[in-house]
Every structure is written in C-alpha cells, then in structure tokens.
Amino acid sequence: GENVEQHPSTLSVQEGDSAVIKCTYSDSASNYFPWYKQELGKRPQLIIDIRSNVGEKKDQRIAVTLNKTAKHFSLHITETQPEDSAVYFCAASKNTNAGKSTFGDGTTLTVKP
Amino acid sequence: NAGVTQTPKFQVLKTGQSMTLQCAQDMNHEYMSWYRQDPGMGLRLIHYSVGAGITDQGEVPNGYNVSRSTTEDFPLRLLSAAPSQTSVYFCASSLYSLGQGYNEQFFGPGTRLTVL
Numbered sequence: 001g002e003n004v005e006q007h008p009s010t011l012s013v014q015e016g017d018s019a020v021i022k023c024t025y026s027d028s029a030s031n032y033f034p035w036y037k038q039e040l041g042k043r044p045q046l047i048i049d050i051r052s053n054v055g056e057k058k059d060q061r062i063a064v065t066l067n068k069t070a071k072h073f074s075l076h077i078t079e080t081q082p083e084d085s086a087v088y089f090c091a092a093s094k095n096t097n098a099g100k101s102t103f104g105d106g107t108t109l110t111v112k113p
Numbered sequence: 114n115a116g117v118t119q120t121p122k123f124q125v126l127k128t129g130q131s132m133t134l135q136c137a138q139d140m141n142h143e144y145m146s147w148y149r150q151d152p153g154m155g156l157r158l159i160h161y162s163v164g165a166g167i168t169d170q171g172e173v174p175n176g177y178n179v180s181r182s183t184t185e186d187f188p189l190r191l192l193s194a195a196p197s198q199t200s201v202y203f204c205a206s207s208l209y210s211l212g213q214g215y216n217e218q219f220f221g222p223g224t225r226l227t228v229l
Contacts, residue, residue, distance in 0.1 A: 001172070100161060
C-alpha cells in the first residue's frame with residue numbers, strides 16, 4: 001500500500017520567516033495530494049491541495065509543489081504569523097479519492113512572535 | 114448546514130464493552146470515512162463508504178464494524194473495546210465531482226475515546 005513520510009516532525013520559525021514541510025510517497029499511482037491544518041483539539045481542515053497534472057499551486061501565503069518523478073511534494077508558507085502555529089498533515093490518494101487518503105505523521109509548526 | 118457532526122464528544126469505556134460512535138452529514142455527500150488519530154501519528158483509515166449500502170475496509174479495520182443505511186449517517190461500532198482502541202476518532206465526508214473525483218474531505222469535530 002501507499003506510504004507517506006513527512007519531515008520535519010517539528011518546526012519552529014520566527015514570525016515573518018518562511019516554513020517548508022516536505023512529504024514523500026511510495027505509490028506512483030497516487031494523483032491527489034492534500035494538505036491539512038489541525039489546531040490543538042480541533043478537526044483537520046484542508047488548506048490546499050494539488051493534483052498530479054499540476055507542478056505548483058499557490059493560494060496567498062501558501063504554496064504546494066509536486067515532483068512526480070521524485071515522488072515528493074512540499075508545503076511552503078511565507079510571511080508566517082503566530083496563527084499559523086498548528087499541526088500540518090500531508091496526504092496522498094489514488095484516483096483523486098480523497099476519502100482513501102494515506103496521511104503523513106504530521107509536522108508541528110510553531111511561529112514565535 | 115451543520116456539516117459533519119459526531120456524537121459523543123468524549124467517551125470512557127471498560128475493556129470488553131461495546132458502543133457506537135455516531136456520524137452524520139447534511140451535505141448530501143456520497144463518500145464517508147472513519148479515521149483514528151493516535152498521538153504523534155497521522156490519521157489512519159478504518160472503514161469507508163461510497164454510498165448507502167456500500168462499505169469497505171480501510172487500513173486498520175479490525176475490531177470495528179460499520180453500516181450505511183442512509184446517505185446521511187455512517188455509524189462506527191466497537192464490538193468489544195480494547196485499550197488499544199483508545200484514540201480520537203474522526204468521521205469525514207466528501208463529494209464526487211465529475212472529472213475531478215472525490216475532492217476535499219470535511220471532517221467532524223471528533224470523538225475522544227478512552228478504554229480502561
């Protein structure tokens with residue numbers, strides 16, 4: 001089955017700096033890659049996603065890049081703010097079936113004011 | 114819309130007890146899933162359903178049963194609770210879009226289960 005590895009497990013940055021979280025996946029058939037943000041005690045919420053026919057996608061301060069050849073994708077957050085502090089999860093799925101996603105173990109991002 | 118709702122929010126069971134975690138969505142989503150989240154780990158898929166009357170196993174199905182009699186409801190049953198089932202359980206739903214597949218998953222608020 002699919003295996004998703006996520007790095008780093010913890011990340012601490014100063015407010016205003018950029019943060020990068022990387023994920024690798026094992027199944028070359030995976031074609032949908034969402035990123036979720038989970039605040040403490042809350043539910044995961046989708047922040048951005050990318051499909052395999054696209055190399056990069058951006059939404060304001062958040063961007064995701066995908067390298068299908070190397071089977072890795074990354075989340076980039078620019079101009080970080082304290083409210084960006086949360087756990088971020090990457091995931092991968094086949095047939096654009098988000099409901100059968102395999103998740104990474106998460107990255108705890110702390111943005112210091 | 115209430116979105117995805119789950120009950121109860123918290124539950125404590127003794128080993129061997131059974132219970133049902135409730136999940137409902139009012140968005141007319143065909144696809145519903147159950148995940149468990151353990152400390153320091155991502156979400157792991159337990160069971161999923163592509164529509165009423167259709168269910169299938171995910172990554173960690175042992176000890177859990179599901180059924181889907183309506184589009185709205187997708188209950189998760191613990192048959193004989195074990196301490197290893199102590200976790201936070203999330204239900205999620207997603208909508209099928211022609212040409213794009215099942216897209217964004219909407220998660221419920223979670224049920225925190227402790228098995229003693």
